[in-house]
Amino acid sequence: GIQVEQSPPDLILQEGANSTLRCNFSDSVNNLQWFHQNPWGQLINLFYIPSGTKQNGRLSATTVATERYSLLYISSSQTTDSGVYFCAARSISSGSARQLTFGSGTQLTVLP
Amino acid sequence: DTAVSQTPKYLVTQMGNDKSIKCEQNLGHDTMYWYKQDSKKFLKIMFSYNNKELIINETVPNRFSPKSPDKAHLNLHINSLELGDSAVYFCASSPTQWDEKLFFGSGTQLSVL
Structure with a gap:
């Protein structure tokens, strides 16, 4: 299966710094998502981005599907951005396997 | 208004007991999922239902039995709980089985003593 x-x-x-988180995947994808798990454990969907670029406030994401990676940018970070950021992907060649494969996450700590 | 709600939030129980976790979504989605997050925060799918029909059944012990009475509800029943079942269990939903933008519930922290 796909590796993420x-x-x-x-x-x-x-606080105030910018950061870039990276997600590499081993196969062509038709589904790529970024999630934030806050310190209370809640998983929030940030972006659904199998290709292209999207922005939402201080966060933006870019997926370069042909090169098999996605980037999550956080600008002017705040303490509330702390938590674990996950990307998840599904391979185009997964056939009947519909499930997303999650990466192991990036633990982000923003200090005041 | 909670979109995906699961209960209970915490579950502490003895080895060998049977327990259930309930999940409901009010988003009108067709597809629901159970994920398990281990102590290292790794997330892995367990089951998925589309309109009450089981479509994904990963390699999970048959002590775990999901049930979907309707497309808005997906419950998880666990028999004969073991220490290794301790984890956080997340329910999630997506609009369809192919449009998989996932919306997660708040999780159930299961501790087996």
């Missing part, structure tokens, strides 16, 4: 790798595994920032 995220980097870096851990990231510590000062």
Whole structure:
């Protein structure tokens, strides 16, 4: 099945800094999503982005499907951005397998 | 208005017991899922139902039995609980089985003692 790798595994920032999180995947995808798990455990869907670029406030994401990676940008980080960021992907060649495969996440800590 | 709600939020029980987790979504979605998150935060799908029909059944012990009485509800029953079942269980839904933008519930922290 598809492999999804995220980097870096851990990231510590000062409030106000910018950051880029990366997600590499081993196969062509027709589904790529980014999630934020806050310190209380809630999983929030940030972007559904199998290709192209999207922006939502201070967050934006870009997926370059031909090169098999996606990037999540966080600008002017705030302490509330802390948590774990997951990307999840489904391979085009997954056939009847409809499930998303999750990466192992990037633990982000934003210090005041 | 909670979109995907699951109960209970915490479940502490003894080995060997049977327990259930309930999930409901009010988004009008066709497809619902159970995911398991282990202690290292790794998320893995367990089951998926589309309009009450089981469509994904990963390699999960048959002590775990999902039930979908209607497309808005997906419950998870676990028999003979083991220590290794301790984890956070998330319910999720998506508009269709192919349009898989996932919306998660708040999770159920299961601790087996």
